[in-house]
Amino acid sequence: MTAAPSIAAAVVMLSCIVTAAVALNVTTLPFDDGFCHLFGDDNLVRSPDGRSARLILNRYSGSGFISNDLYDHGFFSASIKLPSDYTAGVVVAFYTSNGDIFEKTHDELDFEFLGNTRGREWRIQTNVYGNGSTSRGREERYLLSFDPTVEAHRYSILWTSDFIIFYIDDTPIREVVRSDAMGGDYPSKPMSVYATIWDGSTWATGNGKYKVNYKYAPFVSDFSDLVLRGCRVDPIQQPDSARRCAEANEELLTADFAVMTPKKRAAMRRFRERYMTYSFCYDTNRYPVTFPDCDVIPSEQSRFFEWGETKYPRERRRSRRQIRKPPRAGDPKREADV
Numbered sequence: 001m002t003a004a005p006s007i008a009a010a011v012v013m014l015s016c017i018v019t020a021a022v023a024l025n026v027t028t029l030p031f032d033d034g035f036c037h038l039f040g041d042d043n044l045v046r047s048p049d050g051r052s053a054r055l056i057l058n059r060y061s062g063s064g065f066i067s068n069d070l071y072d073h074g075f076f077s078a079s080i081k082l083p084s085d086y087t088a089g090v091v092v093a094f095y096t097s098n099g100d101i102f103e104k105t106h107d108e109l110d111f112e113f114l115g116n117t118r119g120r121e122w123r124i125q126t127n128v129y130g131n132g133s134t135s136r137g138r139e140e141r142y143l144l145s146f147d148p149t150v151e152a153h154r155y156s157i158l159w160t161s162d163f164i165i166f167y168i169d170d171t172p173i174r175e176v177v178r179s180d181a182m183g184g185d186y187p188s189k190p191m192s193v194y195a196t197i198w199d200g201s202t203w204a205t206g207n208g209k210y211k212v213n214y215k216y217a218p219f220v221s222d223f224s225d226l227v228l229r230g231c232r233v234d235p236i237q238q239p240d241s242a243r244r245c246a247e248a249n250e251e252l253l254t255a256d257f258a259v260m261t262p263k264k265r266a267a268m269r270r271f272r273e274r275y276m277t278y279s280f281c282y283d284t285n286r287y288p289v290t291f292p293d294c295d296v297i298p299s300e301q302s303r304f305f306e307w308g309e310t311k312y313p314r315e316r317r318r319s320r321r322q323i324r325k326p327p328r329a330g331d332p333k334r335e336a337d338v
Contacts, residue, residue, distance in 0.1 A: 024156065024170050024257050026077060026227045031065075034228045038064040038194065043218075052224035055197040057083075057090060059214040064196030067228060070098070072190045072245040074230020075257060077156035077167075080113075082122055083219040084149035087115030089212035091200035092221045094155055095127075096191040105132040107187035109164060111155050113148070114204045115219075122148055123277070126166050126174050131184040138185070138291070140174060141278035142271075143313070152224060159187065159230075160252055167257070172268045173275075175260065181292035190233045190241070197221050229255075273300070276310065283308025 030050045037044050040063025043056040055063045078094055092113040099106035110127035121143055128138040146153065156167035164176040164187070178186045197219065201211040212219075230252065231245035252258060260268075280287065281294035282304040290296060304310055 024077070024154070024167070025255075026075065026156075026229065026257070028225045028227055031226060034069075034226060035065045035067055035193075035195075038066040038196070040064060047224075052222060052226070053195075055092070055195065055221045055223065057197045057199065057212075057219040058217045062196060062198035064194060064198075065223075067193040069228075069232040070190040070192050070234075071096075071228070071230035072233045072241055073159050073161060073249050073252060075156065075158045075227065075252065075255065076193045076230070077154055077225070077227035078195065078223045079152040079154045079225035080148070081150075081152040081222040082113055082148045083115070083221055086118045086213055086216045087122070087219060088117045088205040088210035089199060089201035090115035090219050091196075091198055091204050093194065093196045093198075094157075094223075095195075096157060096159065096187075096193050098189050098191045100192075102132070102189060107131065107189050107191055109157050109159055109187060109191070111157065111166065114200070116205055117210055124168075125278075128164060128176055128187065129185075130182070130187040133185040136185060136287075136291070137280060138176070139278070139280050140276060142173065142275045143277055144168070144275065152222060154225060156227070156257070158252075158257055159191075160258065161188075161249055162253065165258070165260070168271075171271055172260065172264050173271050175268065177293075179293050193228060195223050277313055278308050278310070279304060280308060282306075 028051065031046055031053050032050060035053075040056070040061050043058065043061055043063035044065060045054040045056070047053065053065060055065075057063065076094075076096060080092070080094060082092055083090060092115075093110060095108060095110040095112070097106060097108040099108065106129070108127065108129040110125070112125040112127065114123045114125060116122060123141055123143060125139060125141045154167070154169050158165040158167070162178050164174075165172050166174040176186075199212045202208045205211075231241070231248035233241035233245065281290060281296055282301050283306075284290070285307045303312060
């Protein structure tokens with residue numbers, strides 16, 4: 001069990017939560033108005049003002065929270081500050097899912113943040129699963145132009161009946177347009193919204209080569225600026241909910257964050273050119289037949305190996321102070337992670 005935070009710790013928690021870019025026109029809500037505790041006992045800590053929450057992973061447990069309601073499409077967002085120092089094996093996630101209701105045919109949209117060894121960057125993965133299509137995972141992975149452990153940045157998922165957009169701050173980084181080719185792989189059933197931190201030692205860093213080292217615990221991630229904008233539904237009475245949510249979905253489609261202007265498309269293209277390090281569309285080892293909904297761009301494809309990884313990984317330049325920082329006794333080797 002994690003001890004209850006002192007007043008001083010609570011003040012530090014508030015001071016560390018920095019409001020992310022607010023270019024997107026959204027309204028935030030208090031934690032208890034939209035979410036509840038999922039797991040982790042005292043490893044979930046609400047802020048004194050009730051508008052944010054801290055998730056903790058220690059040797060006893062991870063932690064998480066879940067939305068109070070299911071949503072039939074929506075815009076879901078949080079400003080997230082990730083743990084620093086040695087974070088290999090640590091996974092922080094902000095996602096939508098209905099796996100607790102549809103165990104074998106669940107839908108899911110993910111932001112997964114994958115920790116790393118000291119001096120190496122966090123990586124971000126986005127996933128799109130529909131109707132249990134985890135064996136046909138539409139995954140992408142990226143680096144970032146900033147250090148996500150210094151201050152909070154906004155991560156958002158827009159899910160409509162026609163398309164899905166993932167945002168980092170006010171920059172769209174991925175768009176998935178619904179098509180006949182996707183069939184049932186497009187997420188279509190009501191989903192809850194989750195945030196979690198947990199031990200992913202078996203796969204998260206170097207395919208399991210680097211594990212969580214609890215010498216560096218607790219691992220702490222802060223969630224603030226919480227947004228739940230969508231139509232709440234009753235999982236028992238879905239037909240009635242669908243009719244009631246039609247108008248809400250139309251409003252969602254016309255919101256500023258749903259309109260992909262030429263400026264937004266150019267920003268998305270620049271991000272993907274500079275920071276995308278893996279794409280399922282170019283992973284011909286895993287998927288010999290390219291997905292019919294993949295928009296394969298020859299000039300982009302040439303930058304990736306046949307296993308989907310980029311040939312030209314770009315990493316943020318670390319400060320001189322970070323580069324010169326000597327390793328602690330007993331630290332794992334500082335090897336590049338894949």
